[in-house]
Amino acid sequence: MRGLSLVDIWGTLGWLDVRQRYRRSVIGPFWVTLSLAAFVVGLGITYGTLFGMTMGDYLPYLCVGTVVWMLLSGFILEGCSAFTGAEAAIKQIPAPLSIHVYRMVWRLVVIFMHNAVIIALVLAYFAINPGWNGFLAVPGLLIVIVNGVAFALFFGTLSARFRDIPPLMANLIQTLFFVTPVLWQVEHLKERRIIAEWNPFYHLIEIVRAPLLGGSISGHSWTFALLFTLVNCAVAFAFYARFRWRIPYWI
Template structure:
């Protein structure tokens, strides 16, 4: 009588079975379960990048702080804004933007740069995504030192709403995963996507209220105030607000959360669809 043998988990899944949403979700789950691997690899990336450097990742913090101080002082004078409000606004905006742009730019190269590991290491494809998001999260944590300094200097009234930043950061990380996965797969197949994203992210920076505020337009009243609503078309504005408002002591409307949650759900579905269709081909494209 034939003996039933279970399928070897390390054996490649046939293409017909791998092109399902369940298989795509299983890859995300299995990759998260291998967290000891991507946590170590992400930390090693930072150590390797700043090897023989005395300050290490603090160079990113110094650069971000210098840029925030320069832009905050300049635009607070140009827009006649209170420095105690405007400088934290710019600083937190730059910190969050660094995480978002890092996931987009580096995410477009995540599988291309890990060609050797993808072909030789029998692990889930999502391991490389978690590794990149973890690395960007470490950079963000270093940059939060600047925010702590501003809180000590300006002493904003944070209140209980400060804790809303925690789910805000969690949503940023969740979006970082799907953004990295989606653009990583698409950019591996179409190599022109990466330089295009690099140019677009610079353009979107100026379209997002980071070095300017919607309050500046609203204070002018009339038709100018109505134009402030144009900024709300940009979904990245809402991603910034769910973190920036709690960290700077500013009021946060509930609709920002609903927009971010809707974009997160849509993005995860988009990433799962891309994984279902092309996940098994990434190793051949790199």
């Protein structure tokens, strides 16, 4: 909790990370947004045709799902290097190690806010007005961010000890993308919906996506997401508390 309270440190470092990454770039982090927009439009046209869906139904679904997926996957992939990537700072600055996790999470949230422009444009283009229901996406997003902190603490600590974890997770995340309802809808599974129903990433995406598309979040998705968050946080914080003193020696 002491690391979380040092918001002026990790907040500034995270913001500087974004500025440094796109230094001397004209449009900065919006390059990520443009790349993601091209990806969404290309897949939307292709898969929308394959699934026989209209662009007005499929593209907003794909857009919101992809943007949230990028945030979730980033928490895991960049979380793996949360400590190893901050080796110099950890060995030279006497500060809680967790600030490097919060720094990484804040950096990804800033990039997510840039990518959210795509969602706003797509919803506006297809005249989708979620109304007051859309504000339910805010607590859903907060749950996603809390899980992001837990993912980063766990995989960051594990990766500090075992350097095979980052490439392993990169391959696993790539596979999870195709088995998570981002490109396709749960209804396409028919009697095999259990593949999605037991996928925590589906529920974490759905509690943000459903309100923005004007739908309602099922009680099952809320329950699953909250239970997964509790378990995820309990495991991650216990693991980090047990091994955090070894991290400076491992890196």
